[in-house]
């Protein structure tokens with residue numbers, strides 16, 4: 623089992639309910655896409671899996687098991703160990719502006735290295751070939767020594783993905799990981815994340831607004847609406863009616879012209 627949530631609720635500031643009664647489990651190695659309208663709770667769900675609310679029982683309710691750990695029962699040391707096994711891809715990676723790309727990529731393993739090596743790597747990159755290889759996988763090899771504030775939004779997103787590829791975590795959480803990429807690069811990058819997870823038997827959970835990317839690349843689709851799970855199905859069993867209902871419920875519409883434009887992806891574009 624990679625993770626199991628049971629009766630999970632999450633409340634943000636001012637008491638707004640982001641998630642309610644979530645029950646969701648995944649076996650190790652599964653690839654899951656979270657879809658749903660803006661504000662549905664996709665980022666909140668990823669943040670729960672990423673242990674962001676571990677020490678905040680006033681916000682987080684229910685049972686959360688991640689990589690064999692009961693979140694509520696972890697001390698600070700065990701929590702740090704668990705977090706080193708989870709990789710997060712952010713929509714806008716919080717990479718320090720003045721940091722070199724190589725250092726940002728190597729930071730993916732800071733939690734796995736002994737303290738002396740992590741500190742030394744911040745001063746001088748300890749594994750330049752490893753960082754270069756990870757960047758090459760997202761076609762950013764040439765930016766190895768660039769500063770993060772010299773990258774475009776899409777390049778920054780890919781540098782964040784290179785960091786997780788370098789980290790090799792057991793659980794990858796990706797929040798809108800390709801939102802800044804053009805359609806062809808978005809497809810190639812999602813394919814890379816899915817293939818990498820499959821090759822390492824890692825679990826991948828990604829939130830996506832591009833429904834055709836989700837249906838074409840992921841085996842399992844979880845639809846989120848108003849903080850609850852609307853459906854949880856194999857990709858080839860998700861119907862047009864379910865998709866329409868998922869997006870119509872919040873007064874939004876199923877994105878008719880997805881980023882991949884007029885021609886929807888074939889169901890097995892990534893498989």
Ligand SMILES: Nc1ncnc2c1ncn2[C@@H]1O[C@H](COP(=O)(O)OP(=O)(O)OP(=O)(O)O)[C@@H](O)[C@H]1O
Nearest residue numbers: 634635638639640659660661662663664665666667
């Ligand atoms: N920091 C916060 N403080 C208060 N409310 C929040 C906060 N973050 C999220 N929310 C609320 O929680 C709910 C779920 O938000 P969340 O970001 O998880 O949705 P989402 O599905 O990821 O949306 P999007 O697709 O727009 O990124 C929304 O109603 C949102 O307004």
